[in-house]
Amino acid sequence: MSDNIKIELSDDEDIILSNKNQKKHKIAAIDDEEESDRVLSKSEKLKNLSKQVDEERKLQMDSENNVKKENDETKINIKRERSGSDNSNLSDVSSDEDEDLELKNAIKKRKLDEKEAAKKAELDAKKKKDEEDEKNKQQSGYSWEDKIQRPWDIVGTTPNEDAQDQQLLNKILHTRNQKQAVNTTPLQRGIIRSMIIIIDMSQTMAEKDYRPSRFQNVLNNTIQFIQEFFNMNPISQLGVVSLKDGLAQVISPLNGSPKFHVDALLQLKHERVEPRGFASLQNGLELARGMLMGVSTHCTKEVVLLYGSLSSTDPGNIMDTVTVLKEQEVRVAIIGLVAQVNICEKISRITNMSDNSYYNVAMNEQHFSELLMERIKPLPLAEGSEFTLIKMGFPTRIIESTPSFCSCHSKLNRGGYYCPSCNSKVCNLPIECPSCELMLILSTHLARSYHHLIPLKNYQEVPVEEIEKGLIPKYASCFSCKRDFPLLKRSKSNSLLSTMRYRCVDCEKDFCMECDDLIHGLLHNCPGCESKVVL
Incomplete structure (x- = not known):
């Protein structure tokens, strides 16, 4: 019985396994059919797409060929109408090539003409801009009214001869006016001076209308001023004060050494001290007055204020300080950087015997340095001042x-x-x-x-008419340096712009511009007058 049961069980297992295998084969067949259908559908789609692309390409080619044929036919018809004779196909093809060349040449000529016209228009526009800039420079004096000048805008510009002549004339006139403005009348001046420089270091000095900023420009010019001041006034003393955060601080006390003051100002630059807060005129003038209290009576007391603010935050009435400064004979000169301030004008006028020339506003960087350098010359003494002997x-x-x-x-x-x-x-x-x-x-x-007491007389420029009339030789040399005088002529009319000769009134010797500046700026003695033999 047991054997029979085993056999039956084995038969059942075989039946079950055979059924499973059949199902697997059916499923695999179904999968194969689906994959084949997918592959066929993809290939059919690709074929259809390729057919569509080919048809589109053929249509494009046909349309292009038709357009070419139409163009060729129109060209041939135009040629036949012009010539009025029927030529062979070869002659038509050659004439087509000739016309194509003519058309290409005409197009090239047009392009070249357009380029030349554009270049001419650019040059004319640049000339107009240069002329407008020069007019604006002559009319406007303030730095914020001038246009921004960049070095890359200047490169590549065409030279304008008329503009160069005008620039030379402006420089000559500027130097002539500067020399004529110098007062050479001998006056009684105080050669032993005590000066306090007050520098505004408020937040307004961080503005950049002066390059690189107001504060840095003032520092650089002050350093140059100190060196030149002690060169021309070796027996004088100087001190520096700052205005910042509504307070006044001593940068360097009264001292006769230029290196001492220059090192103190350079330390401010190295420490990168930035301006901040508000300025107080009253505190600055009170501190300067206190520093000048111990100065002897034979010394002149001066204050130079470099002010860039438009207001002043004072602890009290500033007019009380001004009256005390006037009683103690402290003279205040103010140089403004922005605009004219009413209180500054009152301070300079009251402390300088009702003279308004000691308050000036700088128009630009160069004008500011010129105004500051004017403070090097000693101030004239007041009328009725007493003189004392100094040991x-x-x-x-x-x-x-x-x-x-x-x-x-x-x-x-x-x-x-x-x-x-x-x-x-x-x-x-x-x-x-x-x-x-x-x-x-x-x-x-x-x-x-x-030399401040008896200044050297100004040299007079020799007029051009003397050379044109033959009163003096056209080619001559400077009496001092023995170099030939330059002949500055106009580019168009070839006439002389200036003789570039400056004559001493006493010895009647001619000097060049460089020697004139050296004699009046450093030597203070005329070489022609000194070379005279006195018997």
């Missing part, structure tokens, strides 16, 4: 074998100057002796200060 010492330099302490800085030095009164040692001159308060100077310092 001075003229020490000689001594070099020692062993170092000793100086009385001015308490440092060890091997050389220096000894006061003839108290025998104290100082490092540099001019200086006031720390022990006996005697003014110690050299004879060269007095000689450099003396």
Whole structure:
């Protein structure tokens, strides 16, 4: 029984397995049929797309050929109408080629003509812009009224001869006006000066209408001014004050050393001090008045204010400070950077004996430096001022074998100057002796200060008519440097712009422009007058 059961079970298993296999074969067949249908559908789609693309291409080619044929037929018809004779097909083809060449040449000519016309229009526009810029420069004086000048706009511009002539004339006229504006009448001036420079460091000085900014421009010009000031006024003293955050601070106290003040201003630049807050005129003038309190009576007291704000935040009535400055004979000169301020005009007028010329507003960077450099010359003394004799010492330099302490800085030095009164040692001159308060100077310092009292007369420009009439030779050389005078002529009329000769009224010698500037700016003595033999 057991064997029979096993056999039956095995038969049932075979039946079940056979049924499963049949189902698997059916499913695989169905999958194969579906895949084949998919492949066929894809291939049919691709074929249909390729057929459509081919048909579209054929249509495009046919349309292009038709257009070409129509163009050829129109050309042939035009030729036949012009010639009036029937030619062969070969002659028609050659004439077509000739006409094509003619058309191409005509198109090229038109393009070249258009390019030339565009270039001419650009050149005319540039010339008009240059002329407008020059007119604006001549009419406008303020820096914010001028147009922005970029170096890449200047490169590549065509030179305008008339504009160059006008620029030369403007430079000559500018130098002539500057020389004529210098007052050469001998006046009584105070050559021992005590000056306080007040620099506005409020937030308005961060504006960039002056390059690179108002504050940086003022610092650079102040450094140049200090060096030139001590060159022309070697026996004077100077101090620097700043206005910031409504307060006044001392940058460098009164001192006769230019290096001391220049180092203090350079330290501000290296530390990148930025202007901030508001400016207070009253605090700045009160601090300057306090610094000038200890100055001796034979010294002139001056304040130069470089102001860039349009208002002042003061703790009290500023007019009380102005009256005190007038009583103590402190003279205030103000240079504005932006616009005229009423209170600044009142301060300069009250402290300068009702003279309005000590308050000026700079129109641009160059004008500001010129106004600042005008403060180098000593101010004329007031009428009725008393004169006193000043005791001075003229020490000689001594070099020692062993170092000793100086009385001015308490440092060890091997050389220096000894006061003839108290025998104290100082490092540099001019200086006031720390022990006996005697003014110690050299004879060269007095000689450099003396030219302010008797200034050299201005040279007069030689007129062009003297050369044209033959009164003086056309080709000549400068009496000082022996170089030939340049002949500046106009580009079109070939006439002389200027003789570039400047004549001394006393000795009647002619000098060039460079020698004129050197003689009046540094030497202060005429070489022609000094070369005269006095019997």
